[in-house]
Amino acid sequence: MSALRRPELLAGWGRVPSSAARVLRPGSVPELEDLLARRGGSLPMIARGLGRSYGDAAQCAGGLALDCTGLNRILELDLTTPQVRAEAGVSLDELLRVLVPKGLFPPVTPGTRFVTLGGAIASDIHGKNHHLDGTIARHLDRLRVATPGGPVECCPGQRGEVFSATCGGMGLTGIVTEAVLRLLRIETSSMLVDTERAADIDACMARLSEDEGRYRYSVAWVDGLSRGRHLGRSVLTRANHAVLVDLPADARHDPLRLELGRPLQVPAAPPISFLGPVTVAAFNELWYRRASRHRAGELVPLARFFYPLDGVAGWNLLYGPRGFTQYQFVVPLGEEATVRTVLERLSRARTASFLAVLKRFGAEGSGHLSFPRMGWTLALDVPLGSGGTAVLLDGLDELVVSAGGRVYLSKDGRLRPEMMAAMYPRLADWLEVRARLDPEGILSSDLARRLGLDGARRPAAAKVEA
Amino acid sequence: MIDATGMPQTAVVIGGSSQIARDTLLLLADRRLRSVVLAGRGEAALESTAAALRARGVEEVMTRYLDVTDTDRLDAFAKATACELDTIDLLLVAAGDLCASDLDALDAKTVSRAIVTNFAGPAAAVAAFLGTLRAQGAGRIVILSSVAGVRVRKANLVYGAAKAGIDGFGLGLADALEGTGVEVTVVRPGFVRTKMTAGLKPAPLAVESSAVAEAIVEGLETGASVIWVPPLLRAVFALMRLFPRALWRKIPD
Numbered sequence: 001m002s003a004l005r006r007p008e009l010l011a012g013w014g015r016v017p018s019s020a021a022r023v024l025r026p027g028s029v030p031e032l033e034d035l036l037a038r039r040g041g042s043l044p045m046i047a048r049g050l051g052r053s054y055g056d057a058a059q060c061a062g063g064l065a066l067d068c069t070g071l072n073r074i075l076e077l078d079l080t081t082p083q084v085r086a087e088a089g090v091s092l093d094e095l096l097r098v099l100v101p102k103g104l105f106p107p108v109t110p111g112t113r114f115v116t117l118g119g120a121i122a123s124d125i126h127g128k129n130h131h132l133d134g135t136i137a138r139h140l141d142r143l144r145v146a147t148p149g150g151p152v153e154c155c156p157g158q159r160g161e162v163f164s165a166t167c168g169g170m171g172l173t174g175i176v177t178e179a180v181l182r183l184l185r186i187e188t189s190s191m192l193v194d195t196e197r198a199a200d201i202d203a204c205m206a207r208l209s210e211d212e213g214r215y216r217y218s219v220a221w222v223d224g225l226s227r228g229r230h231l232g233r234s235v236l237t238r239a240n241h242a243v244l245v246d247l248p249a250d251a252r253h254d255p256l257r258l259e260l261g262r263p264l265q266v267p268a269a270p271p272i273s274f275l276g277p278v279t280v281a282a283f284n285e286l287w288y289r290r291a292s293r294h295r296a297g298e299l300v301p302l303a304r305f306f307y308p309l310d311g312v313a314g315w316n317l318l319y320g321p322r323g324f325t326q327y328q329f330v331v332p333l334g335e336e337a338t339v340r341t342v343l344e345r346l347s348r349a350r351t352a353s354f355l356a357v358l359k360r361f362g363a364e365g366s367g368h369l370s371f372p373r374m375g376w377t378l379a380l381d382v383p384l385g386s387g388g389t390a391v392l393l394d395g396l397d398e399l400v401v402s403a404g405g406r407v408y409l410s411k412d413g414r415l416r417p418e419m420m421a422a423m424y425p426r427l428a429d430w431l432e433v434r435a436r437l438d439p440e441g442i443l444s445s446d447l448a449r450r451l452g453l454d455g456a457r458r459p460a461a462a463k464v465e466a
Numbered sequence: 467m468i469d470a471t472g473m474p475q476t477a478v479v480i481g482g483s484s485q486i487a488r489d490t491l492l493l494l495a496d497r498r499l500r501s502v503v504l505a506g507r508g509e510a511a512l513e514s515t516a517a518a519l520r521a522r523g524v525e526e527v528m529t530r531y532l533d534v535t536d537t538d539r540l541d542a543f544a545k546a547t548a549c550e551l552d553t554i555d556l557l558l559v560a561a562g563d564l565c566a567s568d569l570d571a572l573d574a575k576t577v578s579r580a581i582v583t584n585f586a587g588p589a590a591a592v593a594a595f596l597g598t599l600r601a602q603g604a605g606r607i608v609i610l611s612s613v614a615g616v617r618v619r620k621a622n623l624v625y626g627a628a629k630a631g632i633d634g635f636g637l638g639l640a641d642a643l644e645g646t647g648v649e650v651t652v653v654r655p656g657f658v659r660t661k662m663t664a665g666l667k668p669a670p671l672a673v674e675s676s677a678v679a680e681a682i683v684e685g686l687e688t689g690a691s692v693i694w695v696p697p698l699l700r701a702v703f704a705l706m707r708l709f710p711r712a713l714w715r716k717i718p719d
Contacts, residue, residue, distance in 0.1 A: 020647035413470030
């Protein structure tokens with residue numbers, strides 16, 4: 001134990017809550033597998049990637065955080081299937097740099113490319129194409145998972161329950177070390193984007209419900225601060241990958257050029273929040289006015305379409321030291337009124353900040369704790385640190401649960417444990433698989449302990465001896 | 467675990483018969499609190515608070531006899547308590563008592579007892595939990611100080627001096643614990659109408675204990691390191707600290 005480093009303070013992208021854990025950086029998959037199999041019951045541990053989950057999913061107070069970003073080798077690229085086999089610590093950014101020039105693209109991508117493959121699987125991420133393509137789990141051919149009982153290989157047809165518990169399992173059934181991901185073929189690195197404005201939330205949802213099959217990618221950016229008859233005014237951006245003939249003739253010689261640009265850097269963590277209601281309202285107004293009423297067929301580099309926020313590195317610091325959370329929920333189709341009520345409450349409280357993202361999800365996947373289900377999902381950044389926000393969010397949970405919906409664990413840092421079973425009806429299945437794979441509860445995180453997912457109560461004192 | 471909004475799920479209270487502690491726990495019970503250890507001397511008050519917490523839905527409430535002035539017992543108490551809870555999210559230190567301060571009453575025993583009750587005992591209790599808190603890598607210590615300790619008045623000099631001690635201990639500890647995941651909040655109420663102050667003439671800006679409780683819960687949410695109750699006292703004492711001593715000593719009881 002003396003070889004261990006001093007504890008480091010860790011937090012998610014929202015900067016709160018934080019807790020201290022010892023960070024280990026395994027240099028190879030066998031080293032990680034060995035670490036997990038050998039460490040019988042002393043310190044709890046959780047895998048950590050690039051720290052982009054918003055809350056407390058990738059930290060383990062008083063335990064170990066296994067930084068997996070060193071396991072980032074791309075092991076095999078099969079251009080015929082096409083599919084890629086890679087270690088789970090590889091980032092989407094690293095994958096894009098290899099895949100895009102070869103005319104390939106990840107089948108599912110979130111709003112940032114700075115996530116690891118393992119983190120993406122543990123969150124069972126979705127993208128703007130969920131209505132057609134589902135979550136990342138649907139595109140995985142095979143997983144290798146390190147568990148306290150040793151490495152396990154699984155896929156939907158083989159140890160399917162391990163696969164379903166691990167995709168979306170928040171790293172608590174095992175640590176994904178390797179994955180085979182099926183890929184999408186693209187002809188160009190550009191997107192063909194249609195943009196239109198919607199005057200309010202009802203118009204926005206109506207438009208998103210129409211012709212959704214025409215676009216592979218579909219999302220609406222909603223002004224979370226607009227009220228009254230402008231409630232939920234939004235800009236819809238819907239797109240497909242551009243094919244070669246969509247490009248102007250002079251761009252066709254190099255259609256797969258990947259332009260990621262150099263991100264601006266937030267120079268230092270400011271002591272206060274720059275994103276208050278006044279600055280954000282001004283920003284949102286400008287952004288809405290600038291958007292075209294209707295523009296079709298605009299050619300946009302894929303990074304600008306998929307990862308607009310990656311253009312400002314460390315943008316999370318702008319919310320100040322008190323941090324923020326992202327409230328993302330889904331409710332079934334037919335519960336449009338709930339989406340409207342949530343927007344109303346947040347805009348009335350003047351806490352909803354920046355742009356919210358609204359999207360229509362397609363069918364639910366196989367992951368036991370996977371977030372997406374058929375319906376509407378809305379994601380909003382909510383600054384924390386002012387009294388009253390906690391109670392406001394608790395009230396939203398009640399609304400979401402009574403509408404048959406749920407909150408996204410990878411964005412969460414504050415859900416109460418009582419909500420879990422109602423929001424995730426397959427929780428019992430998941431707990432059963434977890435108990436089998438990790439009977440001693442070695443895999444744990446602050447999120448797991450907060451929500452009662454770790455199934456093991458360990459006395460605080462046991463950790464003193466450790 | 468403490469969540470992103472600063473709300474604890476478990477708490478240990480030193481001075482569990484305090485009214486401010488009771489009101490604070492009742493508010494936290496409406497949020498996330500599920501396990502509590504109440505430690506203190508007044509058995510009836512401990513049991514009454516425990517019953518009220520259970521009625522608010524706290525799953526697990528344990529009461530323990532503890533006299534903070536018996537500092538030799540604190541380590542054993544801390545160790546036993548750490549075994550009873552899976553983590554200690556909140557350590558609330560509310561032990562303390564007023565003490566006569568007129569010159570005729572100042573003898574060695576009275577002064578020493580007041581300092582042990584209000585400073586040495588509570589500080590030692592915090593120290594007894596430090597090992598557990600640091601090892602768990604998370605947690606918040608909330609220490610009830612008082613404006614009486616911000617600048618000591620002759621009318622209240624022993625209590626004030628002891629509170630000045632615990633206040634300084636809390637602030638210094640907060641700095642020492644930076645980066646460990648354990649955070650410290652120092653609460654500085656003015657005159658609070660409680661059973662401790664019953665029979666005394668309320669000072670200006672007096673508040674109810676529920677107001678202190680609300681300020682503490684809000685402070686947990688905002689992550690405040692010092693909480694003044696009412697908040698106006700921050701400004702009042704910024705001025706009072708500047709008073710020349712010749713003027714300060716003229717302030718009547």
